[in-house]
Amino acid sequence: MKDKTVNLKGGLGQLTIPIIAVALLVIFNLIRDPGFFSISITHNNYGNAVLAGNLISIINGASELAILAIGMTLVTAATKGQDISVGAAAAIAGSVFVKVLKSGAEISGGTVILAFICSCCVAMIFGAFNGTLVAVFNIQPMIATLILYTCGRSIAYWINGGATPTVTSPIINAIGSFAPGIPIPMPVIIVIIVTILFKLLFHFTSLELLTQSVGINQSAARLNGINTTFIKLLSFILLGVCVSVAGIIGVSRLGLINHETLLLDVEMDAILAVAIGGNSLGGGKFKISGSIIGAYVIQMLTITLYAMKVSSTDVKAYKAIVIVLLVVIGSPVVKERFAKLMKQRKKLAKGGEAA
Amino acid sequence: MQEECLLKLRGIGKRFPGVRALHNVDFTLRKGEIHALMGENGAGKSTLIKILTGVYQMDEGSVEVDGKAVNIHSPQDAQNNGISTVYQEITLCPNLTVAENMFIGREGGAWVNQKEYRKRADEQLQNLNIPARSSQQLGSCSLAVQQMVAIARAVDMQCKVLILDEPTSSLDDKEVNMLFSLMRDLKKKGVGIIFVTHFLEQVYEVSDRITVLRNGQLVGEYPTSELPQVQLVAKMMGKTLDELSALEDTGSRVEATGEVFYKAEGLSSEETNPFDFSIRKGEVNGLTGLLGSGRSESVRAIFGADKVTAGKVNINGKEAKISKPIDAMKNGIGYLAEDRKRDGIIADLSVRENIILALQVMNGFFKPISRSESEAFADEYIKALKIKTASTETPVGSLSGGNQQKVILARWLLTHPDYLILDEPTRGIDVGTKLEIQKLVLQLAKDGVSVTFISSEVEEMLRTCSRLIVMRDRHIVGELKGNDLNQAQVMKTIAGGEAE
Numbered sequence: 001m002k003d004k005t006v007n008l009k010g011g012l013g014q015l016t017i018p019i020i021a022v023a024l025l026v027i028f029n030l031i032r033d034p035g036f037f038s039i040s041i042t043h044n045n046y047g048n049a050v051l052a053g054n055l056i057s058i059i060n061g062a063s064e065l066a067i068l069a070i071g072m073t074l075v076t077a078a079t080k081g082q083d084i085s086v087g088a089a090a091a092i093a094g095s096v097f098v099k100v101l102k103s104g105a106e107i108s109g110g111t112v113i114l115a116f117i118c119s120c121c122v123a124m125i126f127g128a129f130n131g132t133l134v135a136v137f138n139i140q141p142m143i144a145t146l147i148l149y150t151c152g153r154s155i156a157y158w159i160n161g162g163a164t165p166t167v168t169s170p171i172i173n174a175i176g177s178f179a180p181g182i183p184i185p186m187p188v189i190i191v192i193i194v195t196i197l198f199k200l201l202f203h204f205t206s207l208e209l210l211t212q213s214v215g216i217n218q219s220a221a222r223l224n225g226i227n228t229t230f231i232k233l234l235s236f237i238l239l240g241v242c243v244s245v246a247g248i249i250g251v252s253r254l255g256l257i258n259h260e261t262l263l264l265d266v267e268m269d270a271i272l273a274v275a276i277g278g279n280s281l282g283g284g285k286f287k288i289s290g291s292i293i294g295a296y297v298i299q300m301l302t303i304t305l306y307a308m309k310v311s312s313t314d315v316k317a318y319k320a321i322v323i324v325l326l327v328v329i330g331s332p333v334v335k336e337r338f339a340k341l342m343k344q345r346k347k348l349a350k351g352g353e354a355a
Numbered sequence: 356m357q358e359e360c361l362l363k364l365r366g367i368g369k370r371f372p373g374v375r376a377l378h379n380v381d382f383t384l385r386k387g388e389i390h391a392l393m394g395e396n397g398a399g400k401s402t403l404i405k406i407l408t409g410v411y412q413m414d415e416g417s418v419e420v421d422g423k424a425v426n427i428h429s430p431q432d433a434q435n436n437g438i439s440t441v442y443q444e445i446t447l448c449p450n451l452t453v454a455e456n457m458f459i460g461r462e463g464g465a466w467v468n469q470k471e472y473r474k475r476a477d478e479q480l481q482n483l484n485i486p487a488r489s490s491q492q493l494g495s496c497s498l499a500v501q502q503m504v505a506i507a508r509a510v511d512m513q514c515k516v517l518i519l520d521e522p523t524s525s526l527d528d529k530e531v532n533m534l535f536s537l538m539r540d541l542k543k544k545g546v547g548i549i550f551v552t553h554f555l556e557q558v559y560e561v562s563d564r565i566t567v568l569r570n571g572q573l574v575g576e577y578p579t580s581e582l583p584q585v586q587l588v589a590k591m592m593g594k595t596l597d598e599l600s601a602l603e604d605t606g607s608r609v610e611a612t613g614e615v616f617y618k619a620e621g622l623s624s625e626e627t628n629p630f631d632f633s634i635r636k637g638e639v640n641g642l643t644g645l646l647g648s649g650r651s652e653s654v655r656a657i658f659g660a661d662k663v664t665a666g667k668v669n670i671n672g673k674e675a676k677i678s679k680p681i682d683a684m685k686n687g688i689g690y691l692a693e694d695r696k697r698d699g700i701i702a703d704l705s706v707r708e709n710i711i712l713a714l715q716v717m718n719g720f721f722k723p724i725s726r727s728e729s730e731a732f733a734d735e736y737i738k739a740l741k742i743k744t745a746s747t748e749t750p751v752g753s754l755s756g757g758n759q760q761k762v763i764l765a766r767w768l769l770t771h772p773d774y775l776i777l778d779e780p781t782r783g784i785d786v787g788t789k790l791e792i793q794k795l796v797l798q799l800a801k802d803g804v805s806v807t808f809i810s811s812e813v814e815e816m817l818r819t820c821s822r823l824i825v826m827r828d829r830h831i832v833g834e835l836k837g838n839d840l841n842q843a844q845v846m847k848t849i850a851g852g853e854a855e
Contacts, residue, residue, distance in 0.1 A: 206715050206723040209708055216701045223660055223690065223698050224766075225681035225716040284703050 014278035017330040018293040021276065025300045029054075029307075036307065044178060046170075051183045054303060062299030063187035064090075064246040064263060067194050069273035069291035071239030077215045078235040079134050080283030081141025082271045085126075086239065088152020090247035090263045093123040095159035097248050098167055098257040102160075107169040120244040126152075127240025128233060135232035149267070156259035166256040176252030187249045191292075194245060198288060211235065215283035269298055276326055297326075359386040361421065361547040362407075362438075362516050368415035369402055374745075376402040377571045380416075384516060384547040389538060391550045391558045391579070394568035395591055395757075395785030400551055403568070404518055407549075408440045409433040420515070439509030440518040447505055449494030453480070456493050457508045479507050483537055499530030503537055510541065517541065518549045523557055524783055527645050535561050553783060554812075555584055569593050592787050610821050610836055611638030615672075616805045617657070617688070617774055622666030624656035628829045629665060632657065634774065634805045639796055641808045641816040644826035644849055650809050651693050653826070654776045657807075658683045658690040671773075684717050689767035693778040693809075695756070699763045702752030706744050707733035709751045710765045717770055736765035741791070757784035764792070774805040781810055793819050813845050825849055 029036040039053040068086050075083050100115035101107055126148060133144035175186050182189070202208045213221040214231045222228050250262050275281055276297055277290025301322055305315045328334060362384040369377040377399045384390050394400045405411040407418070409427045418425055420436045427433050433440075447456045454469070454476035476489035485503045487496050493504060502522055509517055519538075523531045538548055538561060550562055558565065558579070565582055567574040567590045574590050582590075613636035623629040627649055634640055642650035655661045659677040668675050670686050677683045683690065692698035701709055711729045718724065724732070733747040740761045744754055751762050760780060767775060777796070781789040796806050796819050810816050816823060817840055825833040825848040833848040 204723065205720050206718075207720070209704075209712065209715060209723070210720070212704060212708075213701045213712060216703045217697075220692075220698050220701055223658075223680050223692055224713045225679075225684045227681070 014287050015290055015293065016278070017326065018277050018290055018297055021297045021326055022293060022300065025297065025304060029304055032308070041183065046173075046178075046180065048178050048180055049183055050178045050185075054307065056185065058296065058300050058303045059188050060185040061303065062295045063185075063191045064249050065266060065269055065273060065299060066191050066292045066295035067242045067246045067249075068239075068263075068266060068270040069277070069295045070194060070198055070288055071235075071242030072270045072274050073277070073279055073286050073288055073291040074211060074235040075141065075239050076271075076274050076279060076281055077283055077286040078211045078232045079141045080215060080281075081134070082267075082274075082281065083130060083145045083236065083239055084142055084267045084271075085130060085145040085148035085152055086243050086246075086270055087263045087266045088149050088156070089123055089126050089240070089243045090250065090266070091153050091156035091257075091259045092126060092159065093119045093244040093247035094251040094257045094262050095156040095259055096122045097244075097251055098165055099159050101167050101169075101172070102165055107167065107171060109171060112169075112171050112175075116244070116248060119248060120241055123244035123247070124237050124240035127236040127238075127243070131233035131236030134236065135229040153259050156257075156262075160257065160259070164256055164258045167251075168255060172252045172255060176249065176255065187253070190245065190249060194242070195288070195292065202288075207231075207234070212285055216285070269295075272323065273298055276323075276330070278330060360384075360419075361386045361388075363419040363422075364403075364407075364416065365419075366416040367403065367406065367413050367418075369399075369406060369411060369413050375571055377406075377413075380568065380571070380573045381576075382566055382573075383576070384549060385564075386547055387542050387545045388564060389542055389548045389550055389562045391552065391562035391565045392568070393558065393565055393587065393591055394574075395787050398568040398591070398785070399571040400568060401520075401755075402571075404440065404520060404549070404551065407433065407438055407516075407518065434512060434514075437513060437515035438518070439512060439514035439516070440520065441502060441505040441509065441522060442520050447493055447501065447508075449492070449501075451493060452489065453487050453491050453493055453496070453504050454489035456504060457489075457511060461512065475511070476507075479511050480504075483507055483510065483540060485537070486533075497530065499526045499533060502526075503534065506537060506541075510546070514546065516547050516549065518551070520551045521553065521783060522550075523552060523554060531557065553785065555587065558587075559584060567591055588786055591785070611635045611800075613637045613803070616670065618669040619657065620667045622656055622663070622668065624652065624661040624663050626652040626661045627656050630831050632824070632831075634807060636773075636805055637800050637803045638822065639800045639806045639808055639820050640822040640824060641810070641820035642824050642826060643809070643813065643816055643845060648826040648849075649829035650826050651778050652829070654690065654778055654807060654809065658688060658776060660690065660692075681716065684713065684770065687773035688776065689713070689770055689772035689774070690776045691760075691763055691767060691778060691780055693782075695759055695763065695783075700751050700759050703750055705748045706737070706742070706751050706754070706762055707747040709762050710736055710769060713766045714769045732769055733765075736769065740765055740768075740795075757788035760784055760792075761788070764795070772804065774807075775799065776807045776809075778809045779811065780808075781812070781815060789815070813842055817842065817845070 026037070037053065037055045039051055039055060041049050042052045044050050072082060072086065075081070097115045097119040100118045101111055104111050130145050130148060133139045133147070134141050174180070177185060179186050210221070210226055210231050213224070213226060214228045218228050246263065251257050271281070273294035274291045276294035277287065277292070279286045279290055301319055302315060305318050310318055360383060362382070364380065364382040367377050367380040367382070380399065380403060382403065392400050392403070402411060406413045407427065409429045409432050412428060418427060420438070425436050427436065448459070451459065454473045457476045457479070458472045473489040480487055480489065483503070483506070485500065485507055487500050487504060493501055496504065506517065522534060526534065538550070541548060550558070552558060562579050564576060565579055565587065566576045567587070569591060615633050616636045618633040620631050621629040622632065630653060632653070642653060644650050652661065656663055657677070659679045659682055663678050668677055675686050677686065680690070701712065707729055710733050711724050715724050730747055736742070737744060737747065742761045742765065743758050751759055754762065764780070780792050793815060796808060799806055808816060808819055821836060823835040823840060823845060824831055825835065825845065827849060835844055835848060
């Protein structure tokens with residue numbers, strides 16, 4: 001019983017900051033505009049009844065980021081570093097996806113699945129490339145992934161011969177927005193599926209324990225028989241799967257692949273989501289749920305700023321201010337001070353009771 | 356009170372969540388005195404030192420330096436008040452020169468006059484008889500000299516109180532003597548030294564006074580000459596020495612006669628010369644020799660921790676190939692590494708996760724141990740080894756050294772090994788836990804487990820091992836058993852022909 005409470009506290013400890021951030025953003029928006037989060041049912045071009053509203057567009061818009069943040073969390077935990085090539089790799093994955101779709105005469109369910117598998121495999125291979133540099137050659141993750149970051153969008157450019165082909169298909173449209181009969185945006189459902197798959201992965205394998213061990217103390221992990229190279233490599237390959245899924249969502253939203261702009265600069269947001277989620281960027285212990293909430297915090301912030309009619313050029317600056325606050329509040333120094341303050345107050349309160 | 360009081364602590368109290376680490380502790384250090392601070396793990400020695408050095412803040416009590424009340428809120432405060440510490444792990448920078456290490460982070464700021472500093476460093480080194488040159492890279496000095504450089508740094512900062520926290524735990528006898536003569540020199544210069552160690556003989560060799568702590572409370576302060584060693588141990592443990600003598604009697608001096616479990620011929624790794632080695636079922640053997648004699652490297656080769664380059668290994672009569680730790684584990688071998696912090700614990704993970712780790716790895720990637728199962732395992736071993744922890748979910752890094760070591764022991768016991776290699780399992784842990792570990796080794800042997808035991812304390816090995824393999828300069832130079840198992844013979848063999 002005692003153990004459980006300790007646990008709960010510990011778990012909440014990491015999630016305190018992201019949850020408070022969400023709560024503050026919600027309250028702020030409700031004061032600013034009580035109807036901000038109202039959800040309505042509208043009919044889209046295809047005649048489906050679908051949910052609409054700011055809340056839906058926040059959750060929907062953060063989908064790619066949330067999925068990337070999941071993979072980024074694993075890489076961070078195992079390698080004590082981050083992959084900055086996820087945006088470029090997603091452009092490659094998206095290009096492969098479109099290339100395969102375009103290869104047949106018409107786009108059927110089968111072609112989409114085939115295209116997904118191809119895209120996923122390519123992304124995993126690039127993940128394995130990054131992973132090999134990091135795990136086998138001991139190159140710092142940021143330096144190792146800088147290579148793909150630099151050349152990834154060029155590779156994506158070659159795949160479709162420099163064009164930005166469009167794909168028109170009800171299936172692709174459904175992946176990017178709504179499937180017939182389901183009022184919830186498809187990308188949101190995909191996030192839920194990916195999250196569940198990762199939770200299952202953690203449940204049916206010892207990946208979580210092994211990854212954390214490698215991230216905290218590689219030498220000890222090795223002497224306990226853990227194949228540290230494999231664990232690091234695996235984290236990059238799993239991130240590859242996330243990259244491919246995120247890339248496909250991005251492509252499906254627009255119905256075209258633009259290798260120059262698809263998920264541009266998303267890597268920094270993904271790393272930020274991991275950090276806001278209370279995960280140490282120095283590796284080790286991690287919580288996937290923290291990173292996912294982190295992704296929603298970032299998106300909510302963006303949408304809030306847009307709703308306040310802040311111009312898109314200014315948004316980044318305002319975002320930065322809020323993020324500085326979040327990161328400072330979440331820093332160990334502030335946490336320690338806060339804990340001390342609470343302790344003193346408790347003492348005072350106790351003293352008062354005694355008197 | 357003819358001697359001058361240098362440092363006076365009164366009524367020191369400190370609480371951590373769920374534990375009262377110190378309660379109403381007094382401590383007095385006089386000028387020109389070597390004062391040993393003794394206690395088992397968890398007695399509060401480290402906490403007291405960390406309060407003195409500003410790492411922790413005390414909850415109650417007062418500190419006086421030279422008769423003036425002071426507040427120590429940070430390591431900087433401690434230094435300004437003339438309190439310097441040399442820790443067990445060297446905290447200097449091995450890639451800088453000796454001089455740079457002596458002056459780094461002190462006056463001068465960005466403009467460092469290298470020449471002047473080197474000159475001053477050389478003077479100080481000469482003054483203290485430290486065999487190092489100021490221009491030498493610190494990393495190229497032996498551990499002992501590195502430690503002495505740390506002390507020289509403290510002396511150069513005009514320290515009045517010098518705290519030495521387990522300074523001798525990785526030194527050999529010669530180096531210990533060097534350190535002791537330096538300590539005596541400083542004592543003559545009026546420096547007060549607080550000496551924390553687990554080696555009782557050293558306390559008697561060098562200290563003037565002993566303060567004993569137990570369970571966060573003061574047991575008493577005694578002049579060293581008036582406190583026999585037996586009584587000191589009794590005070591530290593809070594019980595009589597019956598247990599100790601009981602253990603002496605049960606020593607498994609009888610040579611094991613079971614089948615050979617592990618046998619290596621011409622085994623070598625990148626760190627060792629080729630060597631032969633074997634152990635029987637239910638046998639406890641030991642590898643002894645000075646630091647750097649290759650004893651740790653040899654067992655690392657057996658476990659596949661370093662890259663194995665040659666050799667034939669037979670386990671249970673069948674040929675086996677061990678090239679990485681998991682191979683050894685699958686063959687029933689467990690290995691408790693010498694460096695607990697670096698190669699043992701996963702500090703941020705819980706006691707539970709640390710205990711199940713090796714078993715989990717052996718079970719494989721696709722067979723995770725369920726939460727309830729792992730909790731049951733953890734509870735079982737916390738009870739069996741008397742691990743002091745708030746709960747199964749406490750991060751192992753927050754436990755005391757002895758309890759961390761027990762967690763790692765639990766980790767290997769849980770894999771039910773046929774052969775357990777223990778490299779310095781008792782280093783840096785208290786007397787009580789040492790005895791428990793020795794008992795455990797003997798019990799394991801009784802149950803048919805083979806154990807290789809390495810310890811820098813020869814007495815400990817004599818108590819547990821029925822066969823001692825002596826190493827010198829990375830070669831096996833002798834094997835002792837039966838009547839040859841005594842301290843004199845061991846020393847003679849370690850020293851080689853020169854001892855004759």
